[in-house]
Amino acid sequence: MLHKFLGYTDKGSAADATAAIVAALAFAGVIVSLKLQSDELGATREEMKGQKEQLEAQVKALERQQRTATFFELLNLQRTTAAATVLVDHGNATGERAFVTLCHLSESFALRQLMLVSRDASFDRDAFRGHLESIFSPLATHRAGTFPAHVDVTMALVEFAGDTHDLDERRFYDTLLLAQLSAAQRDALIYWAASGAEHLTLDLATRLELLFASAPSSDVSVQALRALSDVIRRKRNQFA
Numbered sequence: 001m002l003h004k005f006l007g008y009t010d011k012g013s014a015a016d017a018t019a020a021i022v023a024a025l026a027f028a029g030v031i032v033s034l035k036l037q038s039d040e041l042g043a044t045r046e047e048m049k050g051q052k053e054q055l056e057a058q059v060k061a062l063e064r065q066q067r068t069a070t071f072f073e074l075l076n077l078q079r080t081t082a083a084a085t086v087l088v089d090h091g092n093a094t095g096e097r098a099f100v101t102l103c104h105l106s107e108s109f110a111l112r113q114l115m116l117v118s119r120d121a122s123f124d125r126d127a128f129r130g131h132l133e134s135i136f137s138p139l140a141t142h143r144a145g146t147f148p149a150h151v152d153v154t155m156a157l158v159e160f161a162g163d164t165h166d167l168d169e170r171r172f173y174d175t176l177l178l179a180q181l182s183a184a185q186r187d188a189l190i191y192w193a194a195s196g197a198e199h200l201t202l203d204l205a206t207r208l209e210l211l212f213a214s215a216p217s218s219d220v221s222v223q224a225l226r227a228l229s230d231v232i233r234r235k236r237n238q239f240a
Helices: 011-084 095-116 125-141 147-162 167-180 183-199 202-212 219-239
Strands: none
Touching: 011 095, 011 147, 011 167, 095 183, 147 167, 147 183, 147 202, 167 202, 183 202, 183 219, 202 219
C-alpha cells in the first residue's frame, strides 16, 4: 500500500525511497544533536570562564587581605620600635623625645648653615650631610631598640608599599604610614635618608623622596629633601 501511496508501481522503488527519507531524517537528527551538544559545550565554557574569573577575584582579594594584614603587623612593630627608641649618647632620650632630640641636633647645625650662607642664599649640603652622618652613623652600633631599629621597620614598610602594584592600594599604605609618623619622626627619617642617601638604592631613595615630599614640617627638612634629591639625580646620571 505504501508504494502506491508514494506513487511507485513496485515495492522495491518504494522501499528505496523510504530508506532515503529515513536516512535524511536520521542525518537531520544528527545535525540537531550536534548543534545541541555544541550549544551545551558553549554554555559550559562560559560557565567555567565565569567560575575562573570569580576564583581569580577571590584569590586577589585573599592576597590583598594577606598583604594588608602583613602591613598592619609591620605598622604595629613600627609603633613599638618608635616607643622603644633610645638615644644613648644624648641623655638616654626615649620615644618621641628621642625623635625631637634628633631633630633639634640636626636643625641646630642646619639652621646655623642657613644663617651663615644667607647672603648668597646657598646651602652647604655636603656639610649638612656630613653633620647628619656624624649624628646617625654612631647610632647604628647600638643595641636593638634604638633609632636604627625604628629605621629598619619604617624602611620595610616603605619598601612593602612600594612593591604593591595596585596604585590605590599603595596610596592607602602610604597614607597610613604617614599618619602613623609624628612630625618629629618624619623629619628625623628625612634627615637620616639625606645623610645616608649615597648608600640607598635608587628605587628606595626615590620612594622616600616621593613619600616625604608632602610631609616635611620645617624649612630644614625641606633642605634635607633637596639634599636627597641631589643624590637621586647623581644616581640617575650614573645609569644614564
